[in-house]
Amino acid sequence: xxxxxxxxxxxxxxxxxxxxxxxxxxxxxxxxxxxxxxxxxxxxxxxxxxxxxxxxxxxxxxxxxxxxxxxxxxxxxxxxxxxxxxxxxxxxxxxxxxxxxxxxxxxxxxxxxxxxxxxxxxxxxxxxxxxxxxxxxxxxxxxxxxxxxxxxxxxxxxxxxxxxxxxxxxxxxxxxxxxxxxxxxxxxxxxxxxxxxxxxxxxxxxxxxxxxxxxxxxxxxxxxxxxxxxxxxxxxxxxxxxxxxxxxxxxxxxxxxxxxxxxxxxxxxxxxxxxxxxxxxxxxxxxxxxxxxxxxxxxxxxxxxxxxxxxxxxxxxxxxxxxxxxxxxxxxxxxxxxxxxxxxxxxxxxxxxxxxxxxxxxxxxxxxxxxxxxxxxxxxxxxxxxxxxxxxxxxxxxxxxxxxxxxxxxxxxxxxxxxxxxxxxxxxxxxxxxxxxxxxxxxxxxxxxxxxxxxxxxxxxxxxxxxxxxxxxxxxxxxxxxxxxxxxxxxxxxxx
Numbered sequence: 001x002x003x004x005x006x007x008x009x010x011x012x013x014x015x016x017x018x019x020x021x022x023x024x025x026x027x028x029x030x031x032x033x034x035x036x037x038x039x040x041x042x043x044x045x046x047x048x049x050x051x052x053x054x055x056x057x058x059x060x061x062x063x064x065x066x067x068x069x070x071x072x073x074x075x076x077x078x079x080x081x082x083x084x085x086x087x088x089x090x091x092x093x094x095x096x097x098x099x100x101x102x103x104x105x106x107x108x109x110x111x112x113x114x115x116x117x118x119x120x121x122x123x124x125x126x127x128x129x130x131x132x133x134x135x136x137x138x139x140x141x142x143x144x145x146x147x148x149x150x151x152x153x154x155x156x157x158x159x160x161x162x163x164x165x166x167x168x169x170x171x172x173x174x175x176x177x178x179x180x181x182x183x184x185x186x187x188x189x190x191x192x193x194x195x196x197x198x199x200x201x202x203x204x205x206x207x208x209x210x211x212x213x214x215x216x217x218x219x220x221x222x223x224x225x226x227x228x229x230x231x232x233x234x235x236x237x238x239x240x241x242x243x244x245x246x247x248x249x250x251x252x253x254x255x256x257x258x259x260x261x262x263x264x265x266x267x268x269x270x271x272x273x274x275x276x277x278x279x280x281x282x283x284x285x286x287x288x289x290x291x292x293x294x295x296x297x298x299x300x301x302x303x304x305x306x307x308x309x310x311x312x313x314x315x316x317x318x319x320x321x322x323x324x325x326x327x328x329x330x331x332x333x334x335x336x337x338x339x340x341x342x343x344x345x346x347x348x349x350x351x352x353x354x355x356x357x358x359x360x361x362x363x364x365x366x367x368x369x370x371x372x373x374x375x376x377x378x379x380x381x382x383x384x385x386x387x388x389x390x391x392x393x394x395x396x397x398x399x400x401x402x403x404x405x406x407x408x409x410x411x412x413x414x415x416x417x418x419x420x421x422x423x424x425x426x427x428x429x430x431x432x433x434x435x436x437x438x439x440x441x442x443x444x445x446x447x448x449x450x451x452x453x454x455x456x457x458x459x460x461x462x463x464x465x466x467x468x469x470x471x472x473x474x475x476x477x478x479x480x481x482x483x484x485x486x487x488x489x490x491x492x493x494x495x496x
Contacts, residue, residue: 002203003101007109012116020439021044021117024079028068030120032128036065036136042230047222048214050230053237055138055489057130057441058146061236065150066121066223069158069205074188076121077162078437080114104265105165110362111261114163116402138234148475149240154206160257170450171264179351181436184262185444196223202256203249207398213238216304250450301420307376314360315353323349327391340458341406347418347456348443350391355421355435358426358485377489378424381482390455410457410466413474420481427485 035045037054046052046063053059063101084094129147134140160167169175169184194200198208207223240246330349334342357380382454389396392411418439422433425435442453446468451459454468455477468474 004105004109004112005107007101008116011110011113012451015080015113015117015357016120019080021085023074024121025124027075028071028124029128031067031071031126032064032132034225035063035125036129037099037394038136039138042228042231044226044228044232045201045224047228047232050228050232051214051235052232052496053214054234055133055136055311056237057133057139057141057143058239059237060129060133060147061126061138061147062150062154062240064125064132065122065155065199066205067206068125068151069191070224072121073153073158073162073191074185074441075437077166077184078433080432081166081169081170081181083110083113085176103268104262105169107262107265107268108258111136111163111167111258115160116206117157118159118163122151122159126151144238144299149242149369153242155239157250157253157257157426158205160254161260164257164261169262169265171268176430178436181433182348182351182440187442189444192224195372200252203246206246206250209241209246209478213241234410238384250284258260259324304375304379308382312386313429315356315380315383315387319353328389331394334398339404340460341396343392343411343414343456344443344447344458346391346395347388347414348440350387351436351439351443352423353387354384354439355426355432357422357435358424358428359430359432364379374486374489377486381419381423381485384422385415386436388415401460404464406471407460408467410454410468410469410474413478414456414470417481420478420485424481424485427488443455455469 001196034043037043045067046051052322053062126148130142133142133147167189169180172180174180175183184339192205196207197204198211200208201402202437203209205223214235327346327349330342330346334346337345392415394410396408398404399411421439422435425438428434442455446456446458449459451461451467452469454466457466457468457471459467
């Protein structure tokens with residue numbers, strides 16, 4: 001137990017020193033404010049049949065706990081999904097593999113560290129909830145137990161599931177790649193939708209049991225960021241139903257998370273390469289044979305075309321055959337489906353390829369010595385634009401045939417925006433995971449009818465025109481993102 005605790009605490013301390021952790025804490029404060037909006041706000045997180053509870057300690061704790069559960073199970077997954085990979089990169093894993101630490105203890109320590117990171121953010125939201133209760137002023141009677149109970153029984157079990165899932169994905173070879181990052185978005189969506197039902201296994205998110213405590217609901221209950229037509233009316237919420245059955249369900253969810261975290265012990269052997277090294281055969285050292293200076297025929301003309309072609313090959317290199325088959329099927333489906341849904345599907349399929357933009361100069365330092373880094377950056381962006389245009393070509397062709405000028409303009413702006421976002425995030429962080437998380441979340445909001453974020457023109461207004469931001473605004477955002485990436489590359493090159 002001492003080894004487990006030491007591993008968890010050391011890992012937690014290392015993570016909280018990162019800038020990303022501070023950004024998440026600041027975001028938690030802002031999210032808490034969104035969960036407890038002013039009385040006349042039209043944006044709400046919890047809609048109980050057109051009503052909400054008075055902002056007492058219990059109700060404020062409830063809405064902030066549910067908000068933290070929704071947010072941290074999605075964004076928090078990507079934040080903590082680096083514990084094992086970091087040990088592998090830094091060589092710490094090999095040191096641990098050479099010691100007496102057993103694999104179940106290692107996994108338990110990483111799980112505890114993940115949960116501590118997520119729990120600290122939920123704790124920040126709990127403090128924010130108390131401040132918001134006093135700020136809104138509907139009830140100034142502070143009940144610490146009522147405020148914290150939703151965090152303990154609703155948020156913590158879901159954070160435990162997230163911490164365990166992040167560890168499971170890291171320890172499973174097929175899920176360690178970007179595919180696992182994208183898959184988690186769909187797992188999260190299914191869990192959030194299905195987990196709100198009272199008949200969900202082990203109570204799901206735990207909100208199904210709350211319907212009986214809200215007499216104003218009349219059987220209606222909505223959870224998530226929503227825009228309502230009129231301000232919600234109020235009622236006094238009695239608090240969580242802390243009966244034996246409810247508590248047992250939440251404890252069972254937490255225990256299930258622990259079991260999931262330890263499950264990889266069946267196949268995960270940490271970083272011990274002794275077995276592979278033992279079977280390896282030693283090869284004689286190669287001898288270099290000098291054959292004189294190489295002679296390369298001169299090629300006349302500009303290198304721009306060859307550079308662009310090379311960037312396209314690099315971008316799509318490694319895409320398996322099933323990726324190409326899926327892209328072809330989506331193209332065929334786009335001939336029959338409406339352009340909006342077809343475009344949305346076409347522009348989520350290449351997310352793993354897009355996420356490589358901007359990251360390769362960090363992975364292969366030799367590329368940073370390229371004599372014209374800015375020209376290469378333009379070619380890299382252009383390659384991303386070509387990939388985006390190719391995967392959305394069928395909807396664009398249908399818009400062109402039907403004379404849908406506004407839709408085609410939105411499509412063009414989106415084709416510029418997506419690779420610019422990938423290039424900027426890749427250049428800024430040097431890792432593909434950031435874009436995978438940000439873009440899939442953005443795409444999810446668009447397909448859930450958040451028109452203000454529709455960067456591709458998939459959503460249409462009553463007159464058939466794109467419901468999202470104007471195409472020039474999206475194109476300007478794309479150029480601004482590219483300018484940021486351009487400036488970063490120029491700054492780094494100047495320091496060499």
